[in-house]
Amino acid sequence: MWFIVTYIAIVLLVIEIAVVLMRSTGLKYDIARFQVISLLTSTGFTTRESELILGHPVRRRLGMFLILFGVFSLAVIISSISSILAPEFRISGLAVIPALLAVILLLLKLPAVGPLLQSKFAMPLERKFEVDELPINDVLLHCDDDTFIDIPIGADSALIGQTLDKLWLNHSDADMNVLFIGRGAETVRKNRMTTKLEQGDVLYLYGESGHIRRAFDMELRARERIPADERKAWSWMERGS
Structure with missing residues (x-):
């Protein structure tokens, strides 16, 4: 039970961190959140908004990480369930991960960090679509x-x-x-x-x-x-x- 709670916390924190980073590249909040969840779950990734991700180098790297994170999540859950059944499994070791992610999220939401990330991530979109799109x-x-x-x-x-x-x-x-x-x-x-x-x-x-x-x-x-x-x-x- 504690493993499930801890793992859900890790996923939610990864989503929130990715949303903050996506917004730092200039995306609106609703678009950033939807695309992060879509990438993580490999569902609902719309064609028009996908150009906003694929055409930006920083967003593209974040997208690749989220896709890989989502793909390997299932394997992690299966292997972790096996570990839970083992007597030497310790939930305390896994609990360190969400604690670390929570610290990272808090740091990213500091008022001074937002403008710094925006200046670092400010890059022009690579043109891969027509003007009328x-x-x-x-x-x-x-x-x-x-x-x-x-x-x-x-x-x-x-x-x-x-x-x-x-x-x-x-x-x-x-x-x-x-x-x-x-x-x-x-x-x-x-x-x-x-x-x-x-x-x-x-x-x-x-x-x-x-x-x-x-x-x-x-x-x-x-x-x-x-x-x-x-x-x-x-x-x-x-x-x-």
Whole structure:
């Protein structure tokens, strides 16, 4: 019984340590935890998120360790059960392992250790996938001021009946681009700058957040007042969330 408890403690501590290390490479917590458990158990390792592991040298090494640890776990359990049946087996020797792992986990969670690990593990992803397979954040957002946002044209918007090319005359130096206009189930791309805007249209913009804020201040204020559930009804960006 004590062996089972000790071994479970070892597995849980290995998971927590691996999650901390994965997060130090830049992964989000939920992705890091899911991928660590998936690697350890060899189940549920999704294709899209696997690129985040395989394309990073540190994450790849951690993944290899977790796969091997999971594979050999079954053999360890079987051999340990045999050892338990032997009269000379001592659980105290095995208990040292979770104690050591607990110390390592506590050290990794120290506030000063996190930034140090992030600086050591900061490495670019090796390109092994197409641009259209990457999330928008990785493709478009290269600076802290970059943004990709959808802006609805409400009933009170002064842009109704206007075209974007005229708006751009007043913001000719602005670092922003309209990728397309969402109009119901349709998209307006080719004539997006000369199409008269209607109530219910959604502008999909990419550029410097401050410039977009100055050009569409009224529309952005109205957008912030829309409840999240209602926003999903018209936002193509949020329908899958």
